[in-house]
Amino acid sequence: MxxxxxxxxxxxxxxxxxxxxxxxxxxxxxxxxxxxxxxxxxxxxxxxxxxxxxxxxxxxxxxxxxxxxxxxxxxxxxxxxxxxxxxxxxxxxxxxxxxxxxxxxxxxxxxxxxxxxxxxxxxxxxxxxxxxxxxxxxxxxxxxxxxxxxxxxALTPMHAINTVRDRLTGDATVVVIGIGGLGHMGLQIIAATSGSRIIAVDTDPAKLAYAESHGAIAVPSGPDAAARILEETDGRGADVVIDFVGVQPTVDLSVAVIAQGGAIRFVGLGGGGFEYVAGIVEMPWGVNIERPYGGNRSDQREALALAKAGKIHxxxxxxxxxxxxxxxxxxxxxxxxxxxxxxx
Ligand SMILES: [Zn+2]
Ligand SMILES: [Zn+2]
Missing domain, CATH: 3.90.180.10 (Medium-chain alcohol dehydrogenases, catalytic domain)
Structure with missing residues (x-):
């Protein structure tokens, strides 16, 4: 074969x-x-x-x-x-x-x-x-x-999203970075399973247009992205950031826009990093960070149910x-x- x-x-x-x-x-x-x-x-x-x-x-x-x-x-x-x-x-x-x-x-x-x-x-x-x-x-x-x-x-975004499920309230803001293979599914899963507001970040105008067509607010990657996101959240920052890219600029953006008590999920394996300092530092208090891998079979069955119902594609x-x-x-x-x- x-x-x-x-x-x-x-x-x-x-x-x-x-x-x-x-x-x-x-x-x-x-x-x-x-x-x-x-x-x-x-x-x-x-x-x-x-x-x-x-x-x-x-x-x-x-x-x-x-x-x-x-x-x-x-x-x-x-x-x-x-x-x-x-x-x-x-x-x-x-x-x-x-x-x-x-x-x-x-x-x-x-x-x-x-x-x-x-x-x-x-x-x-x-x-x-x-x-x-x-x-x-x-x-x-x-x-x-x-x-x-x-x-x-679908599995991997489904799992990452389920790890922050309790934060996806109707008044929450979620930043999705990278609207590629995983990100375009993550965007749809959040839209299908929560009432949270979605801000989509990408370098590609076509991917941003795709995100807008699924109800997200589109923010182009670049030096102004963090300020735009803080402005959209009245300076509070995002309740959840899911970084599907993981390169240095997207890791920097994740840390720059996370709200106090917010959650970051680093899914993309782009090799970016940040230094964690156990002290009085700029990262807001209460931030929860996880490095999720793939997903559980329960996440897979949930994603399949959404696909079968036509809610994600x-x-x-x-x-x-x-x-x-x-x-x-x-x-x-x-x-x-x-x-x-x-x-x-
Ligand atoms: Zn893969
Ligand atoms: Zn086992």
Whole structure:
């Protein structure tokens, strides 16, 4: 089968590999669509001695059940399914507490990232993937090609938003930074599940126009952004900031506009940072900061319910799987609205 394989630093190729054999508790999924994420660009840019070299990429995938293992009773051939992002065990302390994105088996302390398709195990950018039957969610009513990005682009914002759910009151202001793959879903999830006011920040006028069309106040990135946001909030700052980019200017902006007692969620992995000083400093009192990863299966089911109800919609651009190299380049150059989906 054809796969998108990470062959050397910043380089992917279409590589032919055998169709995986399934274990009794596994399902073979025929991939209909595989999302391409900014994290994929980060993963393949970590040097020529990266242990992930040689692996099939793709942590967002959906398709149809093609074959079921002898012990599988929950799925039948032809079912449309979404492949989970975090390959959680379902049985450890964190999984049992509903914090399965922190699964102790999939994500032991110090791991670069929790075990996920395309990140240490074979990914979804292929014609087939073999997964444990409990790592699938039903997609009935959704087209698996366009639903594939829900595995990360909806899951991850859904989780970050659920960690600040109690702050999303009708009189709250939420700043969403970066209206790309994850941000455009985050914006829709906040709009669909809260009455909070949304301020969207991006460098791209087309992405700001998209945000405005979803009811957000658009603020262009730049030296005036912090002042604009403070003005919009009568000097108080934003109750919640979700930074889907994570480069230095967006981290600086997050810290500059957070309200006293507000919450920042750093989702984007752009390498920006700030120095934390335990003292009398400029950061307002009571600020809560979290570095969320992916999401729990409960977040995934909630995002799927919103998509099935038509309340959120992934904006997708299709590329043939064979054009993966071009897709990676186009994403790198930032010319994509929403999400690229590779179609085998
Ligand atoms: Zn991702
Ligand atoms: Zn677990």
């Amino acid at each position: 054809r796969t998108v394989t990470y062959v050397s630093n910043n380089t992917v190729e279409i590589v032919d590999k055998p169709i995986p054999e399934i274990e009794p508790d596994e399902v073979l999924v025929k991939i209909a669509g595989a999302g391409l994420c900014h994290s994929d660009l980060h993963l393949i840019a970590m040097g020529d001695d990266n242990p992930l070299i040689g692996g099939t990429l793709g942590h967002e995938g959906a398709g149809y059940v093609h074959e079921v293992g002898s012990a599988v009773t929950t799925w039948k051939v032809g079912d449309p399914v979404l492949v989970a992002l975090v390959l959680s065990c379902g049985e450890c302390r964190e999984c049992l507490a509903g914090r399965d994105s922190q699964c102790l088996v999939a994500s032991p302390r110090g791991a670069l990232a929790p075990a996920a398709p395309g990140i240490g195990t074979p990914g979804n950018m292929a014609e087939y993937i073999a997964v444990k039957s409990h790592h699938l969610d039903p997609l009935d009513g959704l087209d698996p090609v366009d639903a594939a990005p829900l595995a990360d682009a 992934v904006d997708v651009t299709h590329y043939p799987l064979d054009d993966a190299k071009r897709a990676f380049e186009d994403l790198h150059h930032g010319s994509i609205q929403g999400r690229i989906v590779l179609v085998p």
